[in-house]
Amino acid sequence: MPGSMPPLNALRSFEVAARRLSFSRAAQELCVTQGAVSKQIQVLEQYLEQPLFDRSPAGLSLTEAGRQYLPAISRALEMIQSATASLQQGAHASDALTLNLTPSFSNLWLIPRLDQLRQAIPELKLTMVTGDGAFQFQGAQADIAIRCLPLSLSHEHSQLLKEEVLLPLISPELLREHPINQPEDLLAHPLIRHITRPQLWRQFLQQMLGGEPQPPRFNHGFEHFYMSLEAARCKLGVALVPDFMAADALAGGELVNPLDMAYRSGYGFYFLVPPYRARSVGVQRFHAWLEQQLS
Incomplete structure (x- = not known):
């Protein structure tokens, strides 16, 4: 129906599949089956009455309509995530963050400096869990992460803390x-x-x-x-x-x-934060403290 909203799940599936140019990788990020992603894309294409992807043996590519549609949908989804996160943060009196970090960073550096962190940002309350290797926020119970990764400008949602x-x-x-x-x-x-x-x-x-x-x-x-x-x-x-x-x-x-x-x-320690968390005052102050202490 003209003027109505397309299904949110279909829009989310389109954004991830368009960004990754792969239904299978989109399914992994969304924690669903490849068939479910394909079905959501079909629902959206039927709703829009035009194709968004060219499907060929060489792989997946966006149609002209898909290329025009993607930037606006990405911004809209990010705004929804940001507004939801801001509302959730406002419901809590203190800055409480879950940090996923490597065991060595935790044991050898951060834990011995938690009293300094408390003095610098007394309202910040960290819940720390450990992990290693590549990190995806999708489906993870963490607000921010610290990882040791090869030096690169292409790591998503990351800032280099220290080489x-x-x-x-x-x-x-x-x-x-x-x-x-x-x-x-x-x-x-x-x-x-x-x-x-x-x-x-x-x-x-x-x-x-x-x-x-x-x-x-x-x-x-x-x-x-x-x-x-x-x-x-x-x-x-x-x-x-x-x-x-x-x-x-x-x-x-x-x-x-x-x-x-x-x-x-050739490696470095990176601070990872999803876009919807990046503007949080607690995240920004903690990141600034890390940079100052590691400089």
Whole structure:
């Protein structure tokens, strides 16, 4: 009927499918079946009485009508999300945010600084859950997230907090037993493996030594930086840990960075926030505090 509204589910399915140019990827984002997405698109095309997608063996593309329709629908859906979020936030007296972050960022850096955060933003109340790898807000129980990702300008809804700079850490006792007077002396110690990014040591040694004059000896492998740092504390060998996560252990003399070596890994720690949360005062103040503390 002219002048009436098309179904909201059909508009949402169109926006995601048009953005991803794939019914299957749209189904994954919306947590529905590919058939359900296809049906919603058909409902919308019938309502508009014109096709929005060209379907061919080469893939999916937008028709001229689809290209004209997408920007307005994207803005409208974002306005609905933003208005809903603002209303929900206004129903609560305090700024309560759920933060999904990597375990090492939490354990080695954020938790020891929560009292500083309380003094800076006393009204902010964080609920923290841990996760790793790629993050999607769709279906996730989180308002914001922190992730370690390859340096890129293409990460959606993200802002770089800090580039990852890795330091080799060793206990002072091990260092006294086998001093490190030049980078090659690292190889006299066992190296603690990082199992989710096994290339780190090879890349570090190539930069520091121009290759590996002798095969390195590897000790146990660990999934997270906080585990590797604890292994270094326990004198199991040399660990690679981001500089800001290592700061407390270095300042306390528990670990040492021999020769002040450092390696830029090509990764960085990103602050992720969906558009409908980006204008929240609590989110903005927390982001500013993170940037200030990590600078």
